[in-house]
Amino acid sequence: MITKDREKPLRLLAHEAAMRRVPKTHPKHPQLEQEFYRLHYGYKGEQAMDYYSSFLPHEDYKVLHGLRIPDTKGRHFQMDSLLISPTHCLILDSKYVSGKIEFDEDTGSLIRHNEAGQERLGDPFAQLARHKIQLSSIIKDLKLPRLPIYTQIVITHKNATLLKKSPIILKNVVFHTNLPTRIKEIDNTQTHTYFSNKDANKLVKTLLKIHQDENFNLMNYYGLSSSSFIRGVICPICSHAPMQKSYQKWLCLKCGHSEKELLQQTIKDYPLLGFGNKITNREFREFICLHSSHIAYRELLSLNIPHQGNKKARIYFIE
Ligand SMILES: [Zn+2]
Structure with a gap:
């Protein structure tokens, strides 16, 4: 068993x-x-x-x-x-x-x-x-x-x-x-x-x-800076990043591929790379390459993840 x-x-x-x-x-x-x-x-x-x-x-x-x-x-x-x-x-x-x-x-x-x-x-x-x-x-x-x-x-x-x-x-x-x-x-x-x-x-x-899962922070372990990483949603077909939010979908400007549900997977990279599991609207915009804080707010809500605080001080928690 x-x-x-x-x-x-x-x-x-x-x-x-x-x-x-x-x-x-x-x-x-x-x-x-x-x-x-x-x-x-x-x-x-x-x-x-x-x-x-x-x-x-x-x-x-x-x-x-x-x-x-x-x-x-x-x-x-x-x-x-x-x-x-x-x-x-x-x-x-x-x-x-x-x-x-x-x-x-x-x-x-x-x-x-x-x-x-x-x-x-x-x-x-x-x-x-x-x-x-x-x-x-x-x-x-x-x-x-x-x-x-x-x-x-x-x-x-x-x-x-x-x-x-x-x-x-x-x-x-x-x-x-x-x-x-x-x-x-x-x-x-x-x-x-x-x-x-x-x-x-x-x-x-x-x-x-x-039993305790191992704690591991990639960024600290390798001494990487937060600017080392490729940002944005990565195209699952040609690996181009960032994909752009266009209407309800993520669009790849390189190969033309578009897909709806890519954010859920993408945001998991944030804690995995060592940024921690808390993210603000501003940090999310930087990571996903979005300009509008309103669109970022909508996207964050669509992730349906726990959050704390209001307005600009709101912190979201990634699993
Ligand atoms: Zn592509």
């Missing part, structure tokens, strides 16, 4: 907005693009893993995707997926990496071999070992029975080849297509039931309560 669905992370949504709104000529664009692809493929890998982790040996599993929680000392950590059964927990860590990859047992690092040489891609073993300790301390704090916690690195790229398959690696690393078999193997070795349904529910309830 899925108890927490995976949602697209804010950091990825912000980078998607940056790909729409930071001009290709901007000096930070290459860095933004590189990070966008890293996040995009990371998420794609997690989604691929979700499909295979849905093949469970029995109904008593609770599945939580994309948990980001503080441990008992307040340090936040993120688990790609957590499976809770009455007999054990299983933490899954997705690695969307292509090519010839190797896990260095001595250093715990993930290494990719390519023509240029070696590329180190973090230390997933050490990270999972930490997560295991952190989760176990949360369980202990809740005075729940201490149950075994397993971890698995899941390779989610179909063009990945694993080099140097030692017994330890084979036990801890699995290709996503083999994940159902691995989950079953781990399940089969369990001989003791630790968690009642009530215990499992208590843990799930706590984890959901302490």
